[in-house]
Amino acid sequence: MRIAQVAPLAESVPPKLYGGTERVVATLTDELVQQGHEVTLFASGDSETRATLVAPCREALRLAASADPLAAHLLMIELVSHRAHEFDVVHFHVAPLHFSMARRMTTPHVTTLHGRLDLPDITTLYEEFDDVPLISVSDAQRAPLPRQNWVGTVYHGLPNGELHFSHGPGKYLAFLGRIAREKRVDRAIAIAKACEWPLKIAAKVDPSDVQYFKAEIEPLLDHPLIEFQGEIGESEKSDFLGQASALLFPIDWPEPFGLVMIEAFACGTPVVAFRGGSVDEVIDHGVTGFAVDDLDAAIQATRCVHRLDRRACRDAFERRFTAARMASDYLQLYKQVGASTFEFAD
Amino acid sequence: MRIAQVAPLAESVPPKLYGGTERVVATLTDELVQQGHEVTLFASGDSETRATLVAPCREALRLAASADPLAAHLLMIELVSHRAHEFDVVHFHVAPLHFSMARRMTTPHVTTLHGRLDLPDITTLYEEFDDVPLISVSDAQRAPLPRQNWVGTVYHGLPNGELHFSHGPGKYLAFLGRIAREKRVDRAIAIAKACEWPLKIAAKVDPSDVQYFKAEIEPLLDHPLIEFQGEIGESEKSDFLGQASALLFPIDWPEPFGLVMIEAFACGTPVVAFRGGSVDEVIDHGVTGFAVDDLDAAIQATRCVHRLDRRACRDAFERRFTAARMASDYLQLYKQVGASTFEFAD
DSSP, rough: OOEEEEOOSOOOOOOOSSHHHHHHHHHHHHHHTTOOEEEEOOOOTOOOOSSSEEOOOSSOOOOOOOOHHHHHHHHHHHHHHHGGOOEEEEOOOSSSTTHHHHHHHOSSSEEEESSOOOOOOGGGHOOOHHEEEEEETTTTTTTOTTSSEEEOOOOOOHHHHHHSSOOOOOOOOEEEEEEEEEHHHHHHHHHHHTTTTOOEEEOOOOOOGHHHHHIIIHHHHSSEEEEEOOOOHHHHHHHHHHHHEEEEOOSSSSEEEEEEEHHHTTTTOOOOEEEEETTHHSSSSSTTTEEEEEEEHHHHHHHGGGGGGGGHHHHHHHHSSBBHHHHHHHHHHHHHHHHHHHHOOO | OOOEEOOOOOOOOOOOOOOOHHHHHHHHHHHHHHTTTTTEEOOEEEEEEEOEEESSSSSSSTEEEEEOHHHHHHHHHHHHHHHHGSSSSEEEOOOTTHHHHHOOOOOOEHHHHHOOOOOOGGGHHHHHTTSSSEEEHHHHHHHHHHTTTEEEOOOBOTTSSSSOOOOOOOOEEEEEEEOOOOOOOOHHHHHHHTOOEEEEEEOOOOGGGGHHHHIHHHHHHSSTTTTEEOOOOEEEHHHHTTTTTEEEOOOSSSOOOHHHHHHHHHOOOOOESSSSHHHHSOOOOOTTEESSSSSSHHHHHHHHGGSSHHHHHHHHHHHHBHHHHHHHHHHHHHHHHHHHHHHHHO
């Protein structure tokens, strides 16, 4: 198939540092090329891809500190509309910016929603665009907007070879990601202290979260069991997760997907997560981890993680969360919207 | 004519507090209704207008602290596209968000650009949309983007009765607006101290400018000649400007228009301004004020303002900067784009 992928421009594809959406787009794009498809990637000029790159801006906008990130996105969407006839399907990752244009496009298209959808400000907009074919990254993500034109759920996937299985047994609990109020690293610290197990925290602190970090998290770090490592690179992840006995994912928001959970599985590390968003869909409770509702249950679950089979975690990754499985799911939906577009055209 | 006005949603129309664009849209809309036109205003639900209001959101987004201001704007643009056939012309004030939709619209349309256009991030976007008919608020504003489809310059106007002529002679120098680096209130203070005249400053400080204000401006305020009043309301403006001997407008950026200059003229108060952006077009040098290039010239000019005829300032306002003149200029351009659209359609 001739496929266009339209990525956000905040980060390069893949991102130099943090950036979940751009990383998923990178994985999907390269996997589609690998499978023999002709892929054009609309993304920032510093992206690295096996597809044909079309860049509406030279550099990713966040690191370039662009004064007007909207301008480059609007330009990109217009470039896509000019070239839409060259593709069998256009896959957007920039909702809702392109909805108006996409609705007027005759080329089949789908849009993956990467963010949370429970914000009151977006409801009326989505009601207006209830015909645009959407893909969710978990079934839970759809709940606030049940009346959209949902064509499928596709769970994220990761390249097979990047993260390595580790037999364990793990030496510490791990927290990986961002320090932000909804990520609840304070709960991870409380769990570790109650279990009397070491906790290693590898997390970046965004400028907008520095105040929260200093006021509420830093005071909790001064404890012999707690080690704060700051942000770590992609190359360090495999060791960081693989050496852990469990990943703690004590979120307090409707996480649309939660890539770090499947990164842990790839390393054979089970996950103890608070229920919310995708958690119940991603974790096979009692097999690849535990989904819990409160701190007591989390502590109890964490004390039991050594009973879980690390091989089962890796198996779940290989069965459900690889790049190949993600690409094959998307291809099926590309064909589906293609078929229904041609039906309408008749 | 059946006219649609499409306003930004950050502030209500007119704005409750500061908000130049929304104030101009309010003035233009009410004046067009007054002149017998059938006007539909797309604006936030808390707007007050003599036109028919279509509100894509209940409240203005800035005061409601909207988490996603883009959503309401995208919705509004789509609502406009659905109803475009009801109008003879659609007048947008939300560039560049609507460019893609407007290009695909068969109804004649114009877009007033209210902001500065010298930011490198927007150049490529405007190159792509070089067919969209644009109106500048000063000729100077166009300079960075000479190859757009400029159809005219329309200077802003104010309602005739809101600000009252004051014979003077003025008792102090006035600075009115925002405390921001590019507005250079520090220069106004230096001018007042050099002339040994009192300076009254009526200005708001945005959250983003608090640090600049505290570090660089507050230390300059502790002086018997300088009085800082904070933000003032619309109803206080006439007295504040009318009692002044001159408005100081010592800007350090390409001001696209500078409403406060014509507010001063309406009160009979001349303006001493640093050259930049629209200044040379708005001020009739030696008649309604002085346009200068450096601090020495500003001090010398300020010492001479009593020689200017306050009546000439009010006359310039009545001749060049009323709502009626603005509406009549716009109507002419509406007819012009209407005629050329029908030409193309033939």
